[in-house]
Amino acid sequence: MKHPGRLTRHALAVAMALALPMTASADVGYNELKKTVQQLQKQLQQVQQILKQQEAKVKEFEENTVTRAEAKALEGEINAASEWKDPNLIFHIAGYADVGYVDGGNGGNNKDGSFRVGGFAPIIHAQYKDLILLQTELEFQLNDDGSTKVGLGYMNINWFANDYVALGAGKFLSPIGQFRQNLHPSWINKLPSAPPGFGHDGAAPIYEVGLQARGGFPIGSLRSNYAVYVGNGPTLKMELEDGAFGLDGIDAEGIGADADGEKVWGGRFGILPVAGLEIGISAATGKATATLNETTGSTLSNQQARDYDVLGFDGVWKYRSLMLRGEYIESEVGRATTGSTASAGAKWETWYTQASYLVPSTKFEGVLRYTDYDSPHKSKDQQQWTLGLNYLFASNVIGKLAYESNDGMNGKPSDDDRWLFQMAYGF
Amino acid sequence: MNLSLCSKAGLAATILTLSSLLLPLSGTAAEGDFSAGAMVWSENCGRCHNIRDPLDLRDDDWKTAIFHMRLRAGLTGQEARDVLAFLVASNKPARKSIIAAKASTSSGSGKLDGQAIYNKTCIACHGGNGKGLLPGVPDFTDPKGRLSQNDEVLIKHITEGFQTPGSPMAMPAKGGNADLMAGDVRAVLAYIRKQFGN
Structure with a gap:
């Protein structure tokens, strides 16, 4: 090779020329990624908050709502009470x-x-x-x-x-x-x-x-x-x-x-x-x-x-x-x-x-x-x-x-x- | 004494009574009415005996007791059904369930105005002039009487029922009218204060 050093310098120069825009591009991606993650975290917190509220509502709903089985049991109690209240013959x-x-x-x-x-x-x-x-x-x-x-x-x-x-x-x-x-x-x-x-x-x-x-x-x-x-x-x-x-x-x-x-x-x-x-x-x-x-x-x-x-x-x-x-x-x-x-x-x-x-x-x-x-x-x-x-x-x-x-x-x-x-x- | 007159009077009364059996029946008997029953109850029962507390008996006992009293007091069938409707509505102690609590503390404004509620629910015992028709019922026009207490106390008494000291019976919860909402209670109290307060 006649001018090996010269070639190396040219290659390095080309590499550097290529690497400079790549470094700038990495910095931008990181920031965007960070921003996205922060947004996701915020959204997650909002979702968690909504979930908590929903859980409370579900709990309140469950507390104030009877199940089909409970309703049936209640119906039985009412019927039993009615037997005392509404028979044909009362003593x-x-x-x-x-x-x-x-x-x-x-x-x-x-x-x-x-x-x-x-x-x-x-x-x-x-x-x-x-x-x-x-x-x-x-x-x-x-x-x-x-x-x-x-x-x-x-x-x-x-x-x-x-x-x-x-x-x-x-x-x-x-x-x-x-x-x-x-x-x-x-x-x-x-x-x-x-x-x-x-x-x-x-x-x-x-x-x-x-x-x-x-x-x-x-x-x-x-x-x-x-x-x-x-x-x-x-x-x-x-x-x-x-x-x-x-x-x-x-x-x-x-x-x-x-x-x-x-x-x-x-x-x-x-x-x-x-x-x-x-x-x-x-x-x-x-x-x-x-x-x-x-x-x-x-x-x-x-x-x-x-x-x-x-x-x-x-x-x-x-x-x-x-x-x-x-x-x-x-x-x-x-x-x-x-x-x-x-x-x-x-x-x-x-x-x-x-x-x-x-x-x-x-x-x-x-x-x-x-x-x-x-x-x-x-x-x-x-x-x-x-x-x-x-x-x-x-x-x-x-x-x-x-x-x-x-x-x-x-x-x-x-x-x-x-x-x-x-x-x-x-x- | 004119014997023949008595005989004829008794015979005539019996014939009239028996012939009333031939009157066409009204088909399905009308349901008892709470307000009419409260009035019949307050105007009739105390003429012979002390007014009994509606809480004394449960529904089925009241039913037979009222049929017994229909005979004793000479009530019509409709009057008996009305009194029964009043008593079975008034013998429920203040309900403690979640649903009842929600209903009684709801901010619902109700459907009736205070005067209408008073005339339907309260007038039988408290009277049109607010002075009370029955022994033990407070006089609303007394400046140092019941209305001297604040709204919170009176709303609690109306909602849960209250026994005036010295009175032989208690006012039932909501005057026996379980349909009243919190807004109705406030409305009737406002009417009572406006009408009878000093």
Whole structure:
């Protein structure tokens, strides 16, 4: 080779000339690459952030959303609950009970006071759809000697024929007046005792056995309610005094057999002119026959059926915490001219008026009642003032303290004043 | 007493009653109405006994109890269904579930104005004049009464239900109207303040 050094220099020069642009090109690529990576990193962070947000949303969605399996399980629970709620036949137990303390009364036998079990009255309802309701009330009472008396208060089967009529048959509370059919349960009655004349052997019928139609209907803008019935009616108790029979009392507690075959018709009509005010009129008429000689305890038969008539008026007005009510009932039995117990007729008559006031923002309630009861027997006539103070543990659990000032025949139970305490529970 | 008059009156009443059975039935009975039921409940039940708390019984027990009371109180079938609708809507304690919580705290403005809500849901117990119709129900017109409390407290009471001290029963959650949204509750409170506040 003639000029080897020269050739090498030329080659180096060419190489350098080629290498210079290549170095510049590498610098540009690196910067672009770096920029791209940075952008990708930024985008990755954004994606990660979005993913985090999505994860939170998914988590929230999962927490607030039921799965198909969970929905099915829930549906099963609802169906099971519906079995309790919507069967064709529903049984229901309600009722009331009361216990207490009585000081005085009972002809002086109770003057030092006694704890009392007033009664336990479970009520059983059996309802078939919206058509039929069987209702029965049992009565458990503790006697003075410690024995227990069990009775069938009422038992009737009712057919709700339409919105305005329910037809019932069986033994039912007498619809005469208000106290016996609606106010006698101890958790409803605002005093521990019934007004004289509204208890047993009083002026007001208690039960009837027969057929009854009840319901309500509007009269224009007014409400009204009614009950009409036909039943066996009461029987009569006779007493033998000085060799002659006289009427002793009316047994109107639901007689299971009609001794004279003569039915008693009756009913009540109530109207509500304004909210809170109800006025009612009641009446019954028919025949009743003597079946018991109260003096000897023997039964009587083949006695003449006597006229039997009942008339009653009642009213109640409620305004906020104040309630006023009153009721009048008379039961009249005609004379009998034939039969071994032929005697004059007689009339039982009673009325009461009652005011009660629930002190606002407290659970204390004051009650005042006046009753005047007249019977054919002067020893049972009674005028009574009763003053009571109640404490409402709940609307259906009531503690009652009352004082009865009684004015009757001297030496008779009807003349004894009493203190009464009662705890009444409606359930 | 005129016996024949009594006999005729009883007979006439019975015939009238029995003949009403011949009236055509209305086909399908109308559903119970909450507002009408609240009114029937507040105007009738307390005439004989203390008003029972709707929370006392569950739905199926109320159903039979109301049929029993239809007989006792002489209610019409429609009145009985209305009262039942009110009671079964009012015997639910304040719901604690997520869905209920969402619904009750939602900012939804609701569909009704305050006056409409008051007249539908509240008036049966609180009365048209805000003084309260039933024992234990507070008097909204009392300057030192319930409305002297702030909105937060009152909204909580309306939403969750509240028992006034001394009252035998509690106001049910949302007055028994579970459909009310938070906006509805605010609207009815605003109406109550405007109408009865001092």
